[in-house]
Amino acid sequence: MSKESTLTDAISYIKQLQQQVLELQIELSKIPDEDGEKQGSASSTETMAPLETIQLQGKVELNPIGKTKYHLEMIYKNITGAFTRLLEALHRMGAEVTTVSSVAFSGFSETVFCLEVKDEGVIHMTELRQQLLAIVLNLNCTI
Structure with a gap:
């Protein structure tokens, strides 16, 4: 050819x-x-539809991964100082953060912590979960 x-x-x-x-x-x-x-x-x-408003309530999941280790996953509204407040609250509760991963998207943050507690008796999972959920819900109300 x-x-x-x-x-x-x-x-x-x-x-x-x-x-x-x-x-x-x-x-x-x-x-x-x-x-x-x-x-x-x-x-x-080229035109784009307006973004829908996403309604999301805060979420806290706390799971033990050992005698003194916990896996904590939180979803909360992304506002200034929210991450710092969560770290301060964890410190006050006697938990040491060993690993953290955080992602922010569309006005919300998802943060995953690995926590270690020095004394088993110092921290109770249900109390910790309730206190963290109260903080997260308070963050979601604040803007």
């Missing part, structure tokens, strides 16, 4: 694709979208 015939075939194939694009744009413009407007303009793909 010569270069000329290859180029001729490529050009005809591109023209066929362009014709298909036009036909599909016409077909797409005939279909109304959810708002009753016509689609098919180049700018219709």
Whole structure:
């Protein structure tokens, strides 16, 4: 096959694709979208629907992973000073943070702690969970 015939075939194939694009744009413009407007303009793909407001209540999960070690997962509203308040509360309760991982997205934070308690009797899981949940719910109310 010569270069000329290859180029001729490529050009005809591109023209066929362009014709298909036009036909599909016409077909797409005939279909109304959810708002009753016509689609098919180049700018219709550039517009974005407004973001929905996400409602989320705070969450606290506390699981033992040893005699004195705990895995703590918290989800709370991402506000200034919230992480510091949580660390201070954990310190007051006698828990030492050994590992922490935190992610913030769309106005909320998810933080995962590995905690270690020096004395088994100092900390009770249900009390700790209730105190942390109270802090998280208080953070969610504050803005």
